[in-house]
Amino acid sequence: MSTGIVVDEAVRGRPASALRGLVAWYSGYRQRGVPVTRHRGLPSPYLTLILTLDEPITVAAHPDPADPPGDYAALVGGLHTTPALITVPGRQSGVQIALDPLGARTLLGLPAGALAGADLAAEDVLGPTVAEAHDLLRAAPDWPGRFAVLDAWLLGRARSDVRLAPEVRHAWHLLAATGGSIGVAALAAGTGWSERRLRDRFAAEVGLSPKAAARVIRFDRTRRGLAARPGTEGGLARLAADRGYFDQAHMDREFRAMAGCPPTAWLAEERRNIQSGHHPPG
Template sequence: MRSTVHGAGDAAVWDVAYPDRPSRMAGVAFAGFCRGETAADHRLVPHASVIVALDFGAGPSIVEDAAGGRFQGSLVGGLGYSGSVRVRGENIACVQVRLSPVVARAVLDVGPADLGGAVVRLDDLWGRRASLISERLSETSSWDDRFALVETLLADRYEDRAAADPEVVRAWDRIVAARGRLRVETLAAELGWSRKRLWARFAAQIGLPPKRAAKLVRFDRAAHRLSAGQDAARVAADGGYTDQSHLHRDVMAFAGVTPATLAEESRRTTAALAEPAGPLRRPARGGSASGNAGRAVVARPGPAWAMCAQ
């Protein structure tokens, strides 16, 4: 596993753990987040993924959305949720599952179009089963075992359900591979569809029209680079933006802050922004979920992290 501690000095309060091998479920990625007794209050950056946060922390973590809703426990964030979403609390611990929108329905029974970019309680989707997962995670002592547990619980659901239509999967994969720098007309021509048909089929299954999805993927890539401290002008030039003002407008639209503020907030809290899931290629069935979960090693800055044992 890869492990990082984000922040500097007294602000180094986020521990982020990753499996050292990809999930055997294509279009699915995991990370572990842990925070001690220092209270959190930070923005959740939108991603080009549907986000599932499986909460098992000792303290109450509160998520507030742009509409003023307050949520606790395990949550699902729809594709491209507002950058006005914030998380507050202490003693936070969760396994984050990032789902490519083309496999979200197969895993959740709810597609990104149904979520509509909103934050919803996992209990509202899965009922008591969501609470049972949190209980099992809280009883599990290592990130290795937590990742394996979640992968095992999701694998049967994933393999027994269809992903999006093959043409929509192909369209999403092309957008991601091109990092959002792909014209809708070009994409429609590659599929042999009209622009209108592509818009309707894609939006019905992904939850966003193709042009908006491409902008989100491009923003996601830019957010990674800004969080890594790269210069905004270079990020704009390399990311397909017409100029730095264009980047500024897109970051404001998705995150609700300027590129400089986005970069600073990410450095002060957590810059654990995973890349959008790559092309969807289902692996062969079979094999051990736990065997493919990868070895996890967590670096802990102090005794407040006892709840986040390795």
Template structure:
């Protein structure tokens, strides 16, 4: 796949502030004629992919599971790739796990992927049609924000303590331990662990691992050597990073650094890229 043939568009102007907090979006247009084969890199968010091209792309994993068209990819899905036969467009939406719980039917989504209708209901097909007819990416972003905001369900509100634990895990790049988080919320460790796992889909330890890996992956993508990236991301040492990378994405830190999908993240997700580079 020729990545010089990929155009990236992100929300700007009035949409930049994200009308629905916890949502990040980017539009991708592949102008090439060659095959599409994109390895998705693990990220601490639930990912929605709206396939908007004329030729359907397919999400597949090493176990042989595959879903054509628009898909939702859960937390820790394993080795998932997006394949296709030529030019196309897609809208990628990333939802924080807390927001995903309040918007989607995410039951059973952790560790796998599924069609968008399974997490958004039959309205997903109508939204997909509206996105295809939209005259610009800005219109597509606005339609998606409106749709997601309209699905916020007070009845599925995540506990304030769980939301705080996730927020601090993310802000501290996975460096917040369950003991300190429990003390901050006033809950016992056992209660926080149980409620967090039920509502987020991961244990606090798994969430911290995923957030830590994500920071390391982004540092690697900016050219930081593996040893420095491991130290800056909070790993005990480079072998610790090596084990996590192998377990999460089946490659090496240098393989992550060369991942084409991460190579355009500076354009697609500028607000998520590391602002502080280790010396």
């Protein structure tokens, strides 16, 4: 019998110092008694690794529409430019890990490019250690304890023999530093590579072309800015200008392409999550 008690927890954790640059953050979540809804898994400059604690995560639609819906106890998602749709049946719990794409070889054993646009069962990528991490997560008494489990697990997986082309690393960091506002020609000039070589090597390592990565980085900054100041007078036009779009109409088109809906509709859908801290501003 339902007790009518609503649980809505969202806890952000920082990885161990040895994981900085590989893992951006941990996000723990637990919800009970909230309305049944559908959540949009939006494009982001981070790979997603989710380990659930109780119920599986139900993906109703993947970024690649050819992939069938499914339930996952643990999931790895590559970079993508269209949303996933996740069904939330009034209760969910787990930890989401934001992985830097340049750290994929170190922690996952394969480049982020191998996961581009895909959602996969984590055990198919990471092997049986996922089940071991699951058991330890569920046994941990609180969020700090769960984050400590993740630290130990990921540090145990980290490889020290990974070498990444410095040109790809430089291009990715420059895209991130400029919020996606730098063009491919300027990126290539900074690496000494031709534009074609940069596009090919970058896409193979990261999973997106430099141009697509720039769009995702700018979109991610935009939606976090929107979540941080949803009621600002004239906020959308100002946000569009701040993020380097030509105008608000340009921003709206990009938002529709990457979120599947306009900014105002996304904000209305996600207001509960934003207010409870499930969408902390970047």
